[in-house]
Amino acid sequence: MDAARQFQAMVDESVAWLGDNWLRILIALGAAALIVLLLRAARGWSARLCDRRESGNGWLRIAGATIGRTTNFFIVMAAARLVAGYAALPPLLDRTIGFLFTLAAAFQAAIWAREFILGAIERRTRSDAYHGEALLNAMGLIRLLISCVVFAIALVVVLDNLGVNVTGLVAGLGVGGIAIGLAAQGIFADLFAALAIIFDRPFRRGDNIQFGTSSGTIEEIGLKSTRIRAFSGEERIISNKSLLDKEILNTTRRNHIRVAMPMLISYRTPTAQLEKLPAMVSEIVTEQGATAARSGFGGLRDSAIGFELEVDFPGTDWGAAHAGRDRIVVALLRRFEEDGIEIGLPAQTSYIAGLPEAPAVALRTAKGATNGNLAKHHG
Template sequence: MSNNSAAAARPAAFDTDRVGQQAGALLHSSFIWLQQHWLQILIAVGIGVAIALLLFWVRAFGPRLAHRSASGKGWAAVLGRAIERTNAFFIIMLSAKLVDGYAATPADVDKTITFLFTVAAVFQAAIWARELILGAIEHRTRDEHYSGEALMSAMGLIRLLVSFAVFAIALVVVLSNLGVNVTGLVAGLGVGGIAIGLAAQGIFADLFAALAIIFDRPFRRGDKVSYGTTSGVIEAIGLKSTRIRAFTGELRIISNRNLLDKEIQNTSQRDHVRVSYTIGVAYETPPETLERLPAILTELVEAEGAKVARAGFEAFGASSLDFVLQVDTPGDDWATAHDVRNRLLVAIMRRFAEEGITIAYPTQTTYTAAPDGTLVMPYAEPGHPPTS
């Protein structure tokens, strides 16, 4: 290998003389700029300082806005905390950028201000986005009582994921503005994200299901729910699973993803409990009594403070005339509805006894016929001796 090729292969040495010449040229041009535009520079500096002071005052208003709104729990508090996170470097660079054109700055100084402003603005936007997203999630968790220890510990992971996402995007934007080819970086982040997603898809699925529970609000802690063959009270909503205390006493744990895949009945949101009864009366009941029976049942139900949804004749049963009674008890408490049911059943039995109404039970009558087809009575007719 020749000496020329070896020299070409080595990196160029740091040329201190050239750097000194560039620095000297920059100082000389800056000195000339100060001499020629000193008045514009003073005015621009004054305006920039005024803008910066105004922006600092707006930032100081953020904490007061956060504390004024319902003990720091409203949307105004979220906005106030985002304003409070405004960086001082961003305020200074924004003020400099706004007055940059008025002072007729040299090209090198203008490029420097533009570069620093771009970096400050991109990362400040990332900080605001993170605060607004996390503030919205925390606002929903407090507003809807999703404040169990498990979910609060999950907020740490949510903060980490949100921070990583917004600052990764900010870094890519800054590098792109610097002229760096970010195609490989974006591809690497995409491949890495896919790999992590495939490795932890179950955890992320349950995490997103937990967020869906927070924002869609199908239920909250303390609600009574039913799904499949299980009924109980929501005790805790966590990062991966929800804990439900069954009415029979045991604690049931189901993953958030599997829970949302089922049909959930939130019984805490209903305004009444409906109980249905089928009452069968004997076929021998007089038609006049049958006509009065719906009114009798309605009267008994209203005496217990409940409401009749339906009371009427349903069908001709095998051994009875069937009437259907549907009763709505106000509220969502099954214990109260059961107490009403017990008192109502006793009241029905007492009233039927007073009215002479017989509640039917399964019966069967057998008739015997003589060889000539005539009916053979099972008992002796008056005036005729019994047959042997």
């Protein structure tokens, strides 16, 4: 009975309102229709403009797709809300339009957020550097998770505007989320690690990386794991979370390769030749298309003079760097032979005592060489 009386009261109130404000109502309806047409035209024009100016999965295309998801219900309720004040609506009808507008705005915001977030993720996963069947298949799960989150937030906003105490609901959703997160902790950890790789870009497919004691080339970034082709040929599969927990050295992004080429120079080399040696070595390195980052003496050793040579080869091709190193070694040996510069060898001196009246005999042998039968000295 109360509902029937309320409905009858609303009808009587509406009839009286129509009779007293018919001109205002007509003007408001015309304005609302014009607003709807303008908003629909703006939606279509913005989407087409973004599509024309951006190809592929660029940000403008994502913005255009997001604008294109604007619903007609939201447009109509926005127009109704804009003209409601001019039409002098009855209190009950005004509250109804206000609630419907809140409902439309909350879910429209959820639709926009869902479309933009999914567009941003797809923009990364569809690029050549991160393209992979596993990640594309995972978009279904990602789409479901994002949809649940944004629409749950929209539902809480709507219920709060209805006067419902949402504290218990939010607490329940939080407890449920924690339970699900603990149950699928490993899956979600690797999933979020994959998203971190896509957005943070510590590496991409084709990059050469070093992690821990391993190294290799990135072949595929998947939902749960990343496949790495080791330089020795085998394929290594490591979970995304474990990979990000390590310190990663990306060797692809450097602009040169530095190779250390230490050597030893004999003490029998004349001082005049030693003075010219650093400049001569740098000149030979430059002739081979590389740069001598360090060319100088490294101290006096027990059996030879230490010489430190560090060479920078342009680019990131290790094969080219190794070939350049070989050319430099041959050129150095040829020049040393021409100038009479001896390469020092690690050596040790052994003293063998003969008979008491015989002098000690000193034999110098190269380090690592096999000591043969030593001649015996008799007086």
